[in-house]
Amino acid sequence: MSWPAFPCRFLIPALFLSCTTYARAQTQTSPPAPTSSAPSAPTAPSSPPPQPPTHADILRGEYGPYRANNDLLSYHLDIRVDPQKKYISGKNTIRFKMLQDGTRMQLDLHDALKIDKILLGATSLNYERDSGAVFVDFPETLRSGQIYSIDFYYSGNPVETGRFGSITFKKDSSGHPWINTACEEVGASVWWPNKDQWRDEVENMEISVAIPNDLVDVSNGRLVGKTDLGDGYTRWDWQVHYPINNYDVSLNIGTYQHFSDQLGDLSLDFYALPEDLEKAKKQFAQAKGMLEAYEHYFGEYPFAKDGYKLIEVPYSGMEHQSAVTYGNHFANGYLERDWTGVGISLRFDFIIIHESGHEWFGNSVSAADRSDMWIHEGWTTYLESLYVEYRYGHDDAIKYINGYKSKVKNERAIIPQRGVNATPPQDQYFKGILFLNTLRSVVNDDAKWWALLHDFYQHFKYQNIMTEDVVAYFNQHTGMNLTPIFDQYLRHTAIPTLELKFDDAKGTVAYRWKADEPDFTMAVRVGEKEAWQIIRPTTEWKTMPTPLKKDEFAVATDLYYVNISKQ
Numbered sequence: 001m002s003w004p005a006f007p008c009r010f011l012i013p014a015l016f017l018s019c020t021t022y023a024r025a026q027t028q029t030s031p032p033a034p035t036s037s038a039p040s041a042p043t044a045p046s047s048p049p050p051q052p053p054t055h056a057d058i059l060r061g062e063y064g065p066y067r068a069n070n071d072l073l074s075y076h077l078d079i080r081v082d083p084q085k086k087y088i089s090g091k092n093t094i095r096f097k098m099l100q101d102g103t104r105m106q107l108d109l110h111d112a113l114k115i116d117k118i119l120l121g122a123t124s125l126n127y128e129r130d131s132g133a134v135f136v137d138f139p140e141t142l143r144s145g146q147i148y149s150i151d152f153y154y155s156g157n158p159v160e161t162g163r164f165g166s167i168t169f170k171k172d173s174s175g176h177p178w179i180n181t182a183c184e185e186v187g188a189s190v191w192w193p194n195k196d197q198w199r200d201e202v203e204n205m206e207i208s209v210a211i212p213n214d215l216v217d218v219s220n221g222r223l224v225g226k227t228d229l230g231d232g233y234t235r236w237d238w239q240v241h242y243p244i245n246n247y248d249v250s251l252n253i254g255t256y257q258h259f260s261d262q263l264g265d266l267s268l269d270f271y272a273l274p275e276d277l278e279k280a281k282k283q284f285a286q287a288k289g290m291l292e293a294y295e296h297y298f299g300e301y302p303f304a305k306d307g308y309k310l311i312e313v314p315y316s317g318m319e320h321q322s323a324v325t326y327g328n329h330f331a332n333g334y335l336e337r338d339w340t341g342v343g344i345s346l347r348f349d350f351i352i353i354h355e356s357g358h359e360w361f362g363n364s365v366s367a368a369d370r371s372d373m374w375i376h377e378g379w380t381t382y383l384e385s386l387y388v389e390y391r392y393g394h395d396d397a398i399k400y401i402n403g404y405k406s407k408v409k410n411e412r413a414i415i416p417q418r419g420v421n422a423t424p425p426q427d428q429y430f431k432g433i434l435f436l437n438t439l440r441s442v443v444n445d446d447a448k449w450w451a452l453l454h455d456f457y458q459h460f461k462y463q464n465i466m467t468e469d470v471v472a473y474f475n476q477h478t479g480m481n482l483t484p485i486f487d488q489y490l491r492h493t494a495i496p497t498l499e500l501k502f503d504d505a506k507g508t509v510a511y512r513w514k515a516d517e518p519d520f521t522m523a524v525r526v527g528e529k530e531a532w533q534i535i536r537p538t539t540e541w542k543t544m545p546t547p548l549k550k551d552e553f554a555v556a557t558d559l560y561y562v563n564i565s566k567q
């Protein structure tokens, strides 16, 4: 497939891998390989091998002592945005509890932005900047268990960088300002000061955004109100009632038109540009069916007090918490393509279904380190198939899932190095869904599987977890040792191969798994499709009788993502 050579910030995802790779080669301080809320197109070039982490990656990625000594409680981001000057100024009030005595904490702010002052009460604090990190020093020891609040004042012209631009100052087709953020890749500190990591989230947040009177700001949470500041600007105040990760915090500033709906007690608010309002009214109606499907499997929408919002933006989409952003051309599929290529994707709007699925996995259940990002993307890709199963049945879901096989590269493990801001490869989406479908087949009891998924989500909602937490939960609640299976699919490049050796004279087949995990064992359905037989291969050869010849002997490869080798 050929793609026109648009600049990096153009909205066709296929281009971002190469663009960002190029950017990385140019400068030591550029961000790591791209992440994505929605995956890049299948024709994207192979992902480059991971580079050794830079000093900036380590500062950003590790949960160092000046982060671990405190626990975030709340932010109040209070800013003014000047669309003409592409300029932001204001402050973030950061409340935190000290977990141990200390005189220093680490925050983050992109070097392009100026620190005006940092105050503890009336005391101006010293700080040291290093590659995007800001080390704030306190004149007296902050005491463990005590709660403190600092005001971090900043200003400047944020840089547009990375996939989706992180923060962009565009114009809509009528020439009005259209300003949006999508900064998962680069980190939220590209446009506002915060503790820019994944492990620690504030418990709640206020977002106050002053903009010219004729514009609308849609941020996360519940709109508290707006205040005319009397100088041509109006301040929009939003209240987030739940924990929120930094990259979800968003600005959407434009001449938005608003319409609303209700699903039971849940408020649904939709925002589109005036020229797209009618298209949005039609396409955004899919949100209700999406919410019903995910609530069926996992329970109540996680952010009911904040409501569910869907907001038109100039890039494909992002899971901003309670304020999902949408740029999928008001058409089904993904950017108007049959995304998994098996005739199912065009029945629904991929961005509404995928990005909103992140409300459960990504926003409510969050990964505590970027290396565990499959908890966001592998799970949410699996949620797409749950939507298909809920709406169209099991057979279509299996077909949809297997449509992802052509996108898997198996070039490196899904989980990269922890604590260095490393981004997993795109396989976290495609191999992620195929792995979770495999796990369902291993559990081999759908009633148990549905209960397991529901209870797993409920157990970890509003928490930041790691892969080890997922594995421990599944082991405990299935009574099985699934660790080697998780490890094979997530921590190794190759998927397991079922090796089969047929002896027609004896009427037997020998079988074993070829896998990197020495203790790998996984039951699998083999034989004839109408009457599968379950065998339990290990990495040691076993033999069983079979009336089937080599070419008659099948393996349920639509239920298990495995290779087959027949001899």
Ligand SMILES: [Zn+2]
Residues within 6 Å of the ligand: 036, 037, 038, 039, 354, 355, 358, 376, 377, 380
């Ligand atoms: Zn996603």
